[in-house]
Amino acid sequence: MVVARRCRFVAADGSRSVAAVLRTHDFAGVPATRLDVTLLNDQTKPEFLRLRSLEAVVDGVTGPVTVGLNQTIGLAAGQRVLQREDFEYVVEPSGAKGKRLDGVVEWPAGRVVVRNFWEQYPAAVAVDQAGLRLGLYPALPDGFYAGRKDEDKFYFHVRTGLYEFRQGFAKTHELWLDRSGSEAGRSLAGDPPTASAPPEYVEATGAFRGLAVAGRAQFPGFDERIKGIADGYLKERDQAREYGVMNFGDWYGERTWNWGNLEYDLGHALLDQYARSGYAPLYHRATEILRHQGDVDTRHYADDPRRIGQQWIHSVGHTAGYYPPDYKDMKIYASPGWSDNRGHIWSQGLFQHYLMGGDRRSFETARLIADWAAGPQTTNFTFGLAREPGWMLILVMGAYNATEDPYYLNGAKLMVRKARELAEASGNRGFLYHKLYPGHCDCDVPHSGEAGFMLAVQMTGMKMYYERTGEEQVAEDIVKIARFIVETMWEPDSLAFRYTSCPQTSVGASSTYILLEGLAFAALRANDARLAEVTREALATAWSGLPASGKSAGYALCALPQGLDTFSRLPGPSFAERQAVLQEWLRSPARRGLPALVPNGDFETDAQGYYARGGVQLAHETSDVHSGRGALRLVGKGSGQNEYLVTRYDTSNDPYELTWLKAGESYRLTAWLKVIRAAEGTPAPSIRLTHRDGRGSRDASTTNTYDLNRLGTWQKLSVDLKVPDYNTRNYLALNTNTRGAFEAEMLLDDISLVPLAVATADTYHYLRLEPAAAALAGGARLLTERKTPWLIDGTVSWTFSLPAPAGERVWLKLDEGGRAVPRLNGRALAALPAPANGGWVALPEAALRAGENELSIALDGARLGRVVVTNDPTTP
Ligand SMILES: [Ca+2]
Ligand SMILES: [Ca+2]
Structure with a gap:
């Protein structure tokens, strides 16, 4: 039984202060009562509530009092223990210190458990004549939090010695009053037992839509990876120290200095996975996340009532307002904050939290948010970016699925109507076709279209609407959008999508997850075999990059179960089968353009593989x-960038991403740089090789810096390095060596990475003998697959000239199967069988001569790509 009491905290001088909700939960057969205390800042003037302290007093406590679970301390009358950091508590007045105290408070006749006590510091327990004082917001020690390092991460709300919370702020504390005194009651400090329904049942209800439960066997390894995310979450949180009364539940550093505000509805992503698996840690982490999101990041009150129910975009101090806009150049994210960005407001997770555990507060907050989305937000509804109708549709359709309240469906109808109108007015591609904004296209003449992830979100929102209304026009529009994405963003040589429909934007496999639901739906709906095959190839490529980190999982997982569910219904070969074949192909060194460790270090034909x-x-x-x-x-001219350019990273086996350096091996990195001009104050650049694992960059090896005293000269930048044991992938970057302003013009050439033991030259050359330039005889033919040209059948030949050869080798790129039979300068050489899965093979002996050389190759069932003559001693 749950009893909610709405009340008001009254200050010591009797003045009315902020609102509160007290919810008591009594469970049959459990001799303990759960009390949820929610502080609600309903004062909209002034902007910030200033609070000295707020305590819950338990009277009638007599006898010795202890605090803690594994480590306990005794408290006598007149003493207080204050958890003042996540790593330190102090007993007053003695000054004795310790580390982390659990909120288990015991005396001979009873027990109170304050959950997440140390995690939500400052927190305190004091004993005095009145009894026990539980400091949910204990009075702060003078000056302790003022001027501290990392104030904007940990102490922004307590730095003045008072608690400062913005208008509309809320925060819930969970206490258990245990009258039993039994040992079992102490376990209330840990994760409580949870109930779960069989995944097949949850899927059948449709409440969470399709969850790929029936299709589970098609996706080997997926459930294990998700379990790993849940298991690794606590460690990641601990490493980043994501604790504190205002911080607990969120993750830090969306753009270095701000809290993420649970972007992409991470709680929803984890609850979907909990529903699929019943794995309890997913539920516990989601609960912590959603309590924070529903309280701290949601505007429960606002001086403008149309803002009630909005959520703050990832901001400094969650709600912003603690620092001026020029603080660390964080602009609006520092002040005044932004709460009506419709790409950053979510309630699916909160509704699910209610549906899975009956938490009424989650339900009420979810409705507050959804009422805004289906209400004031729809007045004169229009938009400029596809993610706006996308997330708003997901929000109101999620609310409709949870409540069956037609108010939400009506909101969705208004949005769909406008989206349709704007699509028709801009070329009838199913979405608002528009000029891309800077960041999505930086070309002199901007391209039109949209960003892939935004269309992904719109497709999912539209699909949710279609599932409940059956409006065929909406399904047809999803098909159009999916086809537009494939037409403008699909890169067949990388088997992945570009960031936006601008052809200059980067290719990455990570957007495939969020795109999956819309693409698979469109392929099914249109019975479009090509769309189905692209979707299958994209997922197979992305599969090895399934998220490992919980914090970044929201983007990948926010619609992935529904995507997998739709995908699992596609006709054709099984995913596991197709994926195994594609992964072999993706791993083949034959996909690399050169028999070298830097895929395009000499820039001989283009600048592929580098991003500005x-x-x-x-x-x-x-x-x-x-x-x-x-x-x-x-x-380049800018600021706030660590680097001018980077090579591709975070792809799934893209041939331009360095995934082949061997852990424990030593290499020499060399590059040639010419700085033509550098503005006053622009630091000298250098080059670094980052060392990465599945979770991102961990360290880097950096060359010497360019000598700006010798501007206008080609200078060698180099470093000898050893690859760390954890290293699985790398990228190269040209460092700005500042987070401040920079302005420079430069030329870069001859980047090489060569095993240290064989590194001799400062520059390596790669003479390419291209398939298209070959002389064809005996029925030889040229064919192109996935943008890669191959020579087959008959005999092919080139003539090429070299100055004085010195250690050059001739490399043939062979696809799998058959053998190549070479002749060099009239001499027959031993035949070369193609490696399994293809790769680069060197001629057994390269009797090259100065001046003209002639190479001919008989293709005995082999497929031959580019031939490269190089002095690079690396065996790729
Ligand atoms: Ca937050
Ligand atoms: Ca060059």
Whole structure:
């Protein structure tokens, strides 16, 4: 039985203060009562509530009092223990210190458990004549939190010695009053038991929509990976010290200095997985997340009533307002904050939390948010980006699925109507086709279209609407959107999608997860075999990059169960089968353009594989080069960027991402840089190789910096390095060496990574003998697959000239199967069988000569790609 009391805290001088809700939960057969205490800042003037302390007093406590679970301390009358950091408590007045105290408070006749006591510091327990004082917001020690390092992460709300909470703030504390005195009551400090329904049942209800429960066997390894996310979550949180009364439940550092505000509805993502698996840690982590999101990040009151139910976008101090806009250049994320960004408001997770555990507070908050989305938000509803109708549809349709309240469906209808109208007015592609904004397209003449992830969200929102209304037009529009995505963003040589429909944007496999539901639905609906195959290839490529980190999992998982569920219904070969074949192909060194460890270090034909950071333009340079015929020109002006450019990363086996360096091996990194001009105050650049594992960058090896005293000269930047044991992938970056302003023009050429033991030269050249330039005889043919040209059948030949050969080897790129039979300068050489899965093979002996050489290769069932003549001693 739950009894909610709505009341008001009264200050010591009798003045009315902030609102509160007290919820008592009594369970049959449990000799303990759960008390949820929610503080609600309903004062909208002034902007911030200033609170000295707020305590719950338990009277009638006599006898010795202890606090803690594994480690306990005794408290006598007149003493207080204050958990003042996540790593430290102090007993007053003695000053004795310790680390982390659990909120188990015991005396001879009873027990109170304050859950997440140390995690939500400051927290205190004091004993005096009145009894026991539980400091949910204990009076703060003078000056203790003022001027502290990392104030904007940990202490922004307590730095003045008072608690400062913005208008509309809420916070719930969970206490258990245990009158039994039994040993079992002490376990209330830990994760409580949870109830779960069989996944097949949850899926059958449709409340969470399809969850890929029936199709589970098609996705080997998925459940294990998700379990790993839940298991690793506590460790990640601990490493980042994501604790404190205002912080607990959230993750930090969305853009270095701000809290993530649970972007993409991480609680929803974890509850979907809990529903699929019944794995309790997923429920516990989701509960912590959703309590924070529903309280701290949601505006429960506002001076403008149309803002009630909005949520703060990832901001400094969650709600922003603690710092001026120029603070660390965080602009609106520092102040005044932003709460009506419709790509950053969620309630699916809160509704699910209610449906899974009966938590009325989650239900009420979810409705508060959904009432805004289906109410004031729909007045004159219009939008500029696809994610706005996308997330708003997901929000109100999630509410409709949870409540069956037609008010939410009506809100969805208004949004769908507008989305349709804007799509029709802009070319009838199923979405609002528009000029891309900076960041989504930085070309001189901006491209039109949309970002892939935004269309993904719109497709999911529309699908949720279609599932409940059957409006065929909406399904047809999803098909159009999916086809547009494949047409403008699919990169068949990477088997992944570009970031946006601008052809200059980066290719990455991670957007596949969020796109999956819409793409698979469209392929099914249109019975479109090509769309189905692209979807299958995209998922197979992305599969090895399934998220391992809980904090970043929201983006990948927010619609993935529904995506997998839809995907599992596609006709055709099984996913596991298709994925095994594709993964072999993806791992083949034959996909690399050169028999080298840096995929395009000499820039001979293009600048593929390199991405510019904001404010930087890259161009292929053909006149001013360090060697050969090409280099990379870079013009950049900006600030707040660690690097001018990076090579591809976070892909799934993209041939331009460095995934092949061997842990424990030593290498020499060399590059040639010419700084043409650098503005006053721009630091000297250097190059670094980042060392990464599944969770991201951990360390880097950095070259010497460029000598700006010798501006306009080609200079060698180099470092000898050993690859750490954890290293599974890398990228190269040209460092700005500042987070401040930079402005420079540079040329980059001849980047090489060579095993240290064989590194001799400062520059390596890669002479390419292209398939298209080969002389064909005896029925030889050229064919192109996934943008890669191959020679088959007959005999192919090239002539090429070299200055004085010195240690050059001739490498053939062979696909799997058959053998190549080479002749060099008229001499027959031993036949070369193609490696399994394809790869680069060197001619057994390369009797190359200065001047003209002739190479011919008979293709005995083999497929031959590019031939490269190089002095690079690496065996790829
Ligand atoms: Ca937050
Ligand atoms: Ca070059």
